[in-house]
Amino acid sequence: MFVFGGTTLDVGNNNHLPGKDVPRANGPFYGIDFPGGPMATGRFSNGYNLADFIAKNLGFERSPLAYLVLKSRNYLIPSALTRGVSYASAGAGILDSTEAGNNIPLSKQLRYFGATKAEMEATWGTHKVSTLLANSFFLLGFGNNDLYRAKPKTSTDVDVLYTTLISNYSAAIINLYGMGARKFGIINVGPIGCVPGVRVLNVTGACNSALNRYVIGFAVAMESALADLVTKLPDFSYSLVDSFSAMQDSFSKPHALGFMSLDSACCGTGRLGAEGGKPCMKNDTLCADRDAYVYWDSFHYTQRATELMAQGIFDGPAQLTTPINFKQLAYKRY
Numbered sequence: 001m002f003v004f005g006g007t008t009l010d011v012g013n014n015n016h017l018p019g020k021d022v023p024r025a026n027g028p029f030y031g032i033d034f035p036g037g038p039m040a041t042g043r044f045s046n047g048y049n050l051a052d053f054i055a056k057n058l059g060f061e062r063s064p065l066a067y068l069v070l071k072s073r074n075y076l077i078p079s080a081l082t083r084g085v086s087y088a089s090a091g092a093g094i095l096d097s098t099e100a101g102n103n104i105p106l107s108k109q110l111r112y113f114g115a116t117k118a119e120m121e122a123t124w125g126t127h128k129v130s131t132l133l134a135n136s137f138f139l140l141g142f143g144n145n146d147l148y149r150a151k152p153k154t155s156t157d158v159d160v161l162y163t164t165l166i167s168n169y170s171a172a173i174i175n176l177y178g179m180g181a182r183k184f185g186i187i188n189v190g191p192i193g194c195v196p197g198v199r200v201l202n203v204t205g206a207c208n209s210a211l212n213r214y215v216i217g218f219a220v221a222m223e224s225a226l227a228d229l230v231t232k233l234p235d236f237s238y239s240l241v242d243s244f245s246a247m248q249d250s251f252s253k254p255h256a257l258g259f260m261s262l263d264s265a266c267c268g269t270g271r272l273g274a275e276g277g278k279p280c281m282k283n284d285t286l287c288a289d290r291d292a293y294v295y296w297d298s299f300h301y302t303q304r305a306t307e308l309m310a311q312g313i314f315d316g317p318a319q320l321t322t323p324i325n326f327k328q329l330a331y332k333r334y
Contacts, residue, residue, distance in 0.1 A: 001055055001064055001084035004109045004176075005141035005187070007300060009051040009063075009088035012042030013104060016068035022102045023090045028282040029267050033290060033303055042066065044090060044279075046266070046290050047303035051086060051139065053310030054185070058137055058330055060084075067112050077119050084136065087112050093146040094168045106142055106172050117179055133180030134235075134334035137326075141187035142169060143222075147214050148192050158214065162221045170225050174233070182334050183237050185326050187313075188222055189215045190243035194251075196265045196274035197298030205263060205272060215244055223322065239321045239329040241313045246320050247294075247305075257308060259294055266293040266302060274298040 003009050007023070015026050024042065025031075031039040033047035043049045048056075051063035064084035070076040079085060089104035096105045104112070120129045146165055152158045173184060192198065193211035202208065219242065226238050254262050265273030266287040267280035273287075273295075280297040287293055291304040301309070312320050315327040 001058060001060065001137045001139060002113065002181070003051050003063060003084070003086035003088050003139045004106065004113070005051075005088040005139070006092040006103075006145050007044050007090040008049060008144070008187075008306075009086065009139065009141050010042060010044065010066070010090040011049065011051060011063045011086050011088065012066035013068045013086070013088060014090045015042040016066070016072065017089070017103070019102060023279070025090070025279070029280055029284075029286055032286075044297070044300040045303050045306065046296050048306065049303075050141070050187070050301075050306045050310060051088065053307050054139060054314065054326065057310060057314040057326065067116070076116060077123050080116050080120050081124055081132070085113075085116060088141070091145055092142070093149070094142045094165050094172070095146055098146050098149055106168070110172055110175055113176070114179060130180050131334075134182045136181070137183055137185060137330055138176060138181045139185045139187070140173070143189040143218060144192055147189055147211070147218060150214075152214070158217065161214075162218060165218065166221050166225045169222070170229065173226075173229065177233050177236060182235050183329050183332055185239050185241070185329055186222075186226070187241045188219045188243050190247050191215065192299075194247075194263070195299045196263060196268070196272045196295050197277040199263055200270075200272045200274040200277070200298075212244070219244060235334060237324075237329055237332050239313075239324050239326050241326075242320055242322070243309070246309050246312055251294075254294075258291060258304070260289070260292040261287075262294050264293065265295050265297050266290050267297050 014024050025044045026040045031041050055063045064086050067085050067087045070079050087109035091099040091103035092105050094106050150161050152161050191212055193208035198208050199205050267284050268274050269284050277298045290302050293302050294305045296302040
């Protein structure tokens with residue numbers, strides 16, 4: 001399993017990046033529910049994140065380790081050949097300009113993978129690595145940070161934004177395909193207009209409908225782009241997750257799923273636990289029942305909300321994934 005993406009998939013890469021403005025989840029109360037005891041692992045969650053739960057559904061213990069962690073331990077290639085690698089970085093975007101200098105953008109994540117592949121081939125041989133990569137699960141999750149930061153003002157701005165993002169994202173997928181990837185699990189952008197850090201900016205606490213419209217438009221464009229790639233790339237397979245619908249489903253029947261709070265952060269301060277849009281801090285108020293909250297902090301989901309989403313996209317209702325689900329994608333063999 002090879003992981004590329006932003007905050008929802010990062011398992012520790014940002015903890016190894018220099019710079020005072022780099023977003024990190026390396027202090028209390030992050031990891032308070034992580035197995036084995038409270039442990040700030042670099043995940044923006046109270047425990048496991050989405051990469052972990054998808055990995056568990058694929059039969060792994062949890063997400064593969066972060067690239068920079070593996071490099072620091074001189075264990076990159078053994079992990080790459082047996083378990084995989086995570087290149088995901090909190091704040092990363094499809095565009096290099098998104099939060100530039102404070103993350104590992106998509107383009108650099110690809111360069112890291114290319115270097116990893118070269119080392120794998122030197123160790124194991126080109127043919128074996130080619131077979132391994134063709135049957136590996138490539139998990140991608142980008143777009144949230146780009147859309148949140150862009151703030152287009154006109155319909156023309158929106159069209160230009162979509163064109164730029166889709167062009168860059170498609171080029172990245174083609175690049176990975178050229179390096180041997182064949183199975184792509186792609187997580188589309190969720191309802192970022194409804195996270196506590198956005199809701200708190202509205203006097204009524206309502207979702208930002210304009211931001212959510214950008215998300216829906218991007219999702220449509222992404223679905224079209226992937227369908228086009230299928231016609232151009234032999235043996236290219238994908239499963240595209242409708243994250244927006246997946247979370248809206250949770251909002252529509254919260255009590256049936258055990259949620260008591262849909263709009264507030266479990267860990268935070270002030271109104272909706274999201275004043276200032278800050279990360280969870282050690283002096284913040286912490287909710288008593290983390291499983292009863294959809295949101296862990298101002299922008300990220302709790303372990304429980306993430307687990308339910310992972311279950312849905314792996315082997316859940318057909319409307320959450322297209323054209324197949326993650327389980328069907330995982331069982332494809334090349």
